[in-house]
Amino acid sequence: MPELPEVETTISGIKPHITGNTITNVIIREHRLRWPIPENLPDILKGQKVLSVSRRAKYILIKFHHGTLLLHLGMSGSIRFINKNFEVAKHDHVDFIFKNSKCLRFHDPRRFGAILWTSENVTQHKLLRNLGPEPLHNDFDVNYLYGRSRNRSLSVKQFIMDSKIVVGVGNIYANESLYLAGIHPVRSAGRISKARYLKLCNSIKNVLTDAIDQGGTTLRDFSNTDGKPGYFKQKLNVYDRSDLPCKKCNHPIKRITQNNRSSYYCSHCQH
């Protein structure tokens, strides 16, 4: 499932191919994603050149001179850059055809993803304007995280997964970061010391950086733009490892449910 490292991997894969390239057609086979794809998207994009590709949180931003295309991969989405005549598979919902007969193909079995258009300043788009800082930027640090956590009673795991606090920390990396910081996932966010938030802040940055270097985490649904898997799964310490021995102490990894999300932790190493 695409989290921030997977989105970063996707962008690295498509950026060199589509930047400066011109769209000649957009084929929409299925409009019903998380929100309906705009009916007039082909008219908006035909003949337009891609100026840049960037990311905010897990949104991929493809900039044109007259606006920005927002792509979100949701739970199961992926993008591939292929020849336009490549055989269409089930759940290949949208093709962006380019001048050189190549095609950016959006595939999403669960249709939790999104393809939206804005002609306004994209940073003020309603989906982006209230987002927290990027976890790998300098403005995400222990002072910020500790300050935002005061008087918050929810669990620390829910806290770091809240995109208004920090973006891009999904379930996998929240579990891994808390394990590396030695913090129990159900502990109340407001009752954790600054010293422990320093560890957590560093863990989040390290886990995400490492995962980006490994090309993301392949579980059930993710592959990169070449259709190849990510390799971070091999480095997971707790996620999806319930009942297996902790890599530090050999105690079995436990699994609990928090807000309908699976949490994995070592009761011996995390407090």
Next chain:
DNA sequence: TTAATCACCTGAGGGC
């Protein structure tokens, strides 16, 4: 303002 819950969706896997 905060926290909890719901809704969206389909493939995988297990039980029978």
Next chain:
DNA sequence: TGCCCTCAGGTGATTA
């Protein structure tokens, strides 16, 4: 083999 059920989960919207 086939059917049914449960689970997985990102995130905006809704409710309390």
